[in-house]
Amino acid sequence: MALIELDHIGKCYDLGLSKVHALKDIHVSIETGELVAIVGQSGSGKSTLMNIVGCLDVPTSGRYHLSGRDVSELSDDELSDVRNLEIGFIFQSFQLLPRASALENVELPLIYRGISKKERRELAIAALEQVELADRMKHRPTELSGGQRQRVAIARALVTQPSLLLADEPTGNLDSRTGEEIVRLFLDLHSKGNTIVLVTHEPKLAARCPRAVRIVDGLVIADGPGREVALANAEAMGADVVAQVLAAEAAAASHRKGAFAP
Amino acid sequence: MSTPAAPSPTPNSPETPPPQVSSGKVPLRGKAKKLSLWARFRRVFAEIADAVIQAVQSLIAHRLRAALTISGVSVGIMAVIIIFMVESGMEASFARQLNSLGPNTLYVHKWAWGVGGRDWWKLRNRPAVGQMDYRALLANAKLPIAISPVANTEAVVSRAEKEVKNIDIRGTTEAFLEAGGWQLKRGRFISDLDHEIGSDACVIGADLEDAFFKSGDALGQRIKVGPTTRCTVVGTLVRKGNAFGRSQDGLVVMPLSSFLRSFGPKRGLTIAVVAEAGKVMETEDEVIAVLRAARRLGPDQEDNFSVNRQDKILQGFNQTMMTVNLVGILVGVITAAVAGIGIMNILLVSVKERTREIGIRRALGARRGSILIQFLCEAVIVALVGGAVGVGLGAGAAALLDLLSPVPASIDPRVVTGGVLGSCILGAIFGLWPALSAAFLHPIEALRHE
Structure with a gap:
């Protein structure tokens, strides 16, 4: 059974006067160990989909199975537990607690798991080492650069050893060079066996994922290798994006060689 | 604005995967994770x-x-x-003061304790409790252990050049000592004979003894009570302490007859009746019966006096x-x-x-x-x-x-x-x-x- 099975998912917001079908009929399944990009323009429904996949929201129709468990009709508390145990979130705006140090931020999800203070600390340090930020663990988010903040956020997502890493525009608030570092970190995590779902509107990011799902108006209109989906998306969006995709390919090539992209 | 401090994760990752991946990760992974009760x-x-x-x-x-x-x-x-x-x-402090009244003592008085408002108008026309009532109780009441009439006023007490204001002056009989819960420190108390002959003997409280006789013997000394009366100190009382913020020891006790002579014979009395422990109710009934008879009240008439107990004060309080x-x-x-x-x-x-x-x-x-x-x-x-x-x-x-x-x-x-x-x-x-x-x-x- 696939890790994520979205079975004809629909999400309808009732605004009183009108109903908005943010998601119409999403039918996707994602296996353990995959790296999937979900691409789409703003308003396409990809954020709604991410919220549902992340168990922050429930669909109004269809079934969602995560690790073989139907989570589309769980109670709020059960959803909280699923978020804690199965999912690691990475947000565009990092979403770190400003008053807490990097270490405390990474420890945070472990509190909701009843892990002892000592063990929390050990796990958090290990996670920060994984993103190569162990030397900054006493710093507060304001004392860290954007890229470092996102690494802390990734460490926080990794520390619970989730079944799924869910990243929403993880490079959206970063400059291109720092963004590239984060992308490489994701590719690296993927190569170690983590399942990652990236939500992005950037074709160049999607192009580097083995698989991409393109969403338009709440419907899946393309599902296939990242490069093809990104290119199809690019055709729809205009030629300048093609250039971006090609640039991304060049960056990917240099990544494969292990050299540092300029 | 890249981050020079953080090196790219790529170079070292394929060869040396962090230990977490290989060791810690596996046991936590699995289908339908759940938290144990612990x-x-x-x-x-x-x-x-x-x-x-x-x-x-x-x-x-x-x-x-x-x-x-x-x-x-x-x-x-x-x-x-x-x-x-x-x-x-x-x-x-109220409870302490109340205790000094004694739980087994009844106080016959014109006024009912703990009563105010409308009842006040009813009670003000009652005749004062006087010596006739005292004599009636003395002659006819068999249950009381002690009966002590008390009249009191406030006056200035002086000796030579020294004077003390707001002193509690009480005219009473021998039974006062027991009824009021006082103890004699030195000398003797007022006797019934003092009352009968209207002697100038008096007993003073600890405050007055301190004020006048700090350095000498109080017994036998003369003091002036009020404007005209002169008394001879025959005894002193043990200190009782404060009640309700007021010292109880600024006190002169003199024979009732002498008191009435000095401060006016028409003063109302309070008659303290000490009952045997456990016989308070019977004693109260007897006191009421004796006083009704003495005052010639018909069966249809209400009592025109009150028999107060400390618990009545408690009610008002x-x-x-x-x-x-x-x-x-x-x-x-x-x-x-x-x-x-x-x-x-x-x-x-x-x-x-x-x-x-x-x-x-x-x-x-x-x-x-x-x-x-x-x-x-x-x-x-x-x-x-x-x-x-x-x-x-x-x-x-x-x-x-x-x-x-x-x-x-x-x-x-x-x-x-x-x-x-x-x-x-x-x-x-x-x-x-x-x-x-x-x-x-x-x-x-x-x-x-x-």
Whole structure:
């Protein structure tokens, strides 16, 4: 059974006067160990989909199975537990607690798991080492650069050893060079066996994922290798994006060689 | 603006995977993860510990805001403590004074104790209790152990150049010593013979002995009581101490007949009748029967005198105390409400400020209950600190009051626990709504909050 099975998912917001079908009929399944990009323009429904996949929201129709468990009709508390145990979130705006140090931020999800203070600390340090930020663990988010903040956020997502890493525009608030570092970190995590779902509107990011799902108006209109989906998306969006995709390919090539992209 | 401090993760990753991947990860992975009961149990503790730390940090970060709310709570708690302290002080001193009246003593008097208002008009036309009543009781009442008529007034007492004002002058008989619960220190008490012959003998209280005879023997010395009367001291009394902020020892006891001669024969008396323990009711019935007969009251006429017991004073006192209590409770409720609204306010601000944090925590797996606990902890900590400061202030006020005023004031442990516990409950009650509003925020909206 696939890790994520979205079975004809629909999400309808009732605004009183009108109903908005943010998601119409999403039918996707994602296996353990995959790296999937979900691409789409703003308003396409990809954020709604991410919220549902992340168990922050429930669909109004269809079934969602995560690790073989139907989570589309769980109670709020059960959803909280699923978020804690199965999912690691990475947000565009990092979403770190400003008053807490990097270490405390990474420890945070472990509190909701009843892990002892000592063990929390050990796990958090290990996670920060994984993103190569162990030397900054006493710093507060304001004392860290954007890229470092996102690494802390990734460490926080990794520390619970989730079944799924869910990243929403993880490079959206970063400059291109720092963004590239984060992308490489994701590719690296993927190569170690983590399942990652990236939500992005950037074709160049999607192009580097083995698989991409393109969403338009709440419907899946393309599902296939990242490069093809990104290119199809690019055709729809205009030629300048093609250039971006090609640039991304060049960056990917240099990544494969292990050299540092300029 | 890249991050030079953080090297690219690529170079070392393929060869040396971090140990977590190979070791720690596997056991936690698997289908349908669930927390064990023990982990759930520990989670609550971890959440509370985290909530306390967060709350303290938040309060320290907003010192002024927290201090204002805390001072609101503490002033409220202090006010309530002071009210109840004064109340219990009054009660204690009253109980002590009441004890000095003796539980088995009946007081025959024109007035009924603990009666006011409309009844006053009914009672004012009664004849005063006089010597006739005393004689009737002496002759016909068999049950009393002792019967002592007392007339009293206030006067200036002087000796040579020295004078003492506001001295309690009592004219009475030998039985007064027992009825009033006094003890003789030196010399002798007024005898019935003194009363019969109207002698100039008198017995003085400890205050007067101190004032006049600090350096010499009081016995046999002459003092002037009021403007004209001269008396010879034949005995002194053991100190009785204060009752209701007034010394009871500024006192001159003289024979009733001498008193009436000096201060007017028409003065009303109070007749103290000491009953045998356990026979108070029978004695009261007998006293009423004897006095009705002596006053020739028909069967259809009401008593035109009152037989008072200390518990009647208690009744009147209890009525007063009930009013004081009610006022105290009212003040307490109002201050609690004001303090509580302060807590609610600070908490609502805190919830508003930390909306994003709530969203983050919810996304990371905090349940509604976890968020509720977090903000309730903050409310309870504010209230608790306020309560502790309030109890401290209350204790200080008690010490000050005890020092400066005659009302004995002390703070007992029940007040301390009550104050602390009460403020805890206050925090929980007034923190509940903001905490609930935080807990029921939608995680997605909370995350989007600016």
